[in-house]
Amino acid sequence: MVHPQPLPDATPLTIITGFLGAGKTSLLNRILYGDHDHKLAVLVNDFGAINIDSQLVAKIQVDNTIELSNGCICCTIRDDLKQEVLKLTQREDPPSHILIETSGVSDPLEVALTFKYTPEVRIEAILTLVDAENVLAAAEDHRVLALNQIGMADLVIVNKVDLVDSEQLQRVHQYVQRINKKARTIDAIQADVPLDILFDGGYDPDRPEQFGRLDIHTHEAGHHHDHAHSTHATIFDTWSWQSGQPLSLKSLQKAVETLPTTIYRAKGFVYLADRPDEQALLQVVGQRSNLTFPGESWVSTPHSQIVLIGKAGSLDTGALQQRFDQTIAGQGGLSNLMETAFSWLRRS
Ligand SMILES: [Zn+2]
Numbered sequence: 001m002v003h004p005q006p007l008p009d010a011t012p013l014t015i016i017t018g019f020l021g022a023g024k025t026s027l028l029n030r031i032l033y034g035d036h037d038h039k040l041a042v043l044v045n046d047f048g049a050i051n052i053d054s055q056l057v058a059k060i061q062v063d064n065t066i067e068l069s070n071g072c073i074c075c076t077i078r079d080d081l082k083q084e085v086l087k088l089t090q091r092e093d094p095p096s097h098i099l100i101e102t103s104g105v106s107d108p109l110e111v112a113l114t115f116k117y118t119p120e121v122r123i124e125a126i127l128t129l130v131d132a133e134n135v136l137a138a139a140e141d142h143r144v145l146a147l148n149q150i151g152m153a154d155l156v157i158v159n160k161v162d163l164v165d166s167e168q169l170q171r172v173h174q175y176v177q178r179i180n181k182k183a184r185t186i187d188a189i190q191a192d193v194p195l196d197i198l199f200d201g202g203y204d205p206d207r208p209e210q211f212g213r214l215d216i217h218t219h220e221a222g223h224h225h226d227h228a229h230s231t232h233a234t235i236f237d238t239w240s241w242q243s244g245q246p247l248s249l250k251s252l253q254k255a256v257e258t259l260p261t262t263i264y265r266a267k268g269f270v271y272l273a274d275r276p277d278e279q280a281l282l283q284v285v286g287q288r289s290n291l292t293f294p295g296e297s298w299v300s301t302p303h304s305q306i307v308l309i310g311k312a313g314s315l316d317t318g319a320l321q322q323r324f325d326q327t328i329a330g331q332g333g334l335s336n337l338m339e340t341a342f343s344w345l346r347r348s
Helices: 024-033 052-056 059-064 078-089 108-113 135-141 143-151 166-179 207-218 249-257 317-325
Strands: 011-018 040-045 065-068 097-101 121-131 155-159 184-187 236-243 263-272 275-285 288-292 304-311 341-345
Touching: 011 024, 011 078, 011 108, 024 040, 024 052, 024 097, 024 121, 024 155, 040 059, 040 078, 052 263, 065 078, 078 097, 078 108, 108 121, 108 143, 121 135, 121 143, 135 143, 135 166, 143 166, 155 166, 166 184, 236 263, 236 317, 249 263, 249 275, 249 288, 249 341
Parallel strands: 011 097, 011 121, 040 065, 040 097, 121 155, 155 184
Antiparallel strands: 236 304, 263 275, 263 304, 275 288, 288 341
């Protein structure tokens, strides 16, 4: 079937994708805070019961940030995504550009195809972030996902290049090249890239079909046509933990450093006894954990919210509950930390 051409005044739409922890929210915030003339609207989809990413999106865009929870925009809530995008285009003061941040486990092809019969929008580009430190290891476990995310990219941003040596970086570039010869690539630290290239476009509406054909020969079982994310619902599990009691930094460090390696990603806000007035932000990606204080004071009652994403069937929720319950600080007084950033490596 021939799909309708985008209308002449179709709103450009950019899809930001990349595996868990690759830096999608950082890139989104760079764009939102950046110097450009676009009037942006943002849709954020997070894999997990609590949408941490939407809370991390720059507060300046609060009216134009739409949180899509209760499912994944590449499969279970594709229709919601389409409806939200259409509503944006029908606003009295519509955005000049729409950004979609997918969850780290979604297939950007499915997100792109959601708009195949929606001439009100025109897909401008698919941007894929790659974590230079973790992508090769992650791709061993999640080959289809890596192929889909990198294979569909118009621009591949190789992020966190400061964390790897030149040999690793070269291996990452070769890997990306093997999957996608057409995409432009750029190296970045903390998702810092020139904004011009992000709005450059490059999306070829015929590529999904080409990619789909190629797919049959290169993908193993579970390729996207029988997706129903089979690809992720059965590959990933998520679990979250919340508490209104302050946590001990030492115990939290211990809990995080010894997390099983089947947990790929953890993120969330932490209410720390050692620094109770400010939100701490916890990010666990691969073996690396960071706890930082972005300088936000609490808007509501202080509380911790941590979301974990791991291999399906590997999350022992009882043990995890106990692990995080043990981080709650004892009766000791609240101290005050001087340091504002901590980095821990997993020891498992
Ligand atoms: Zn999905």
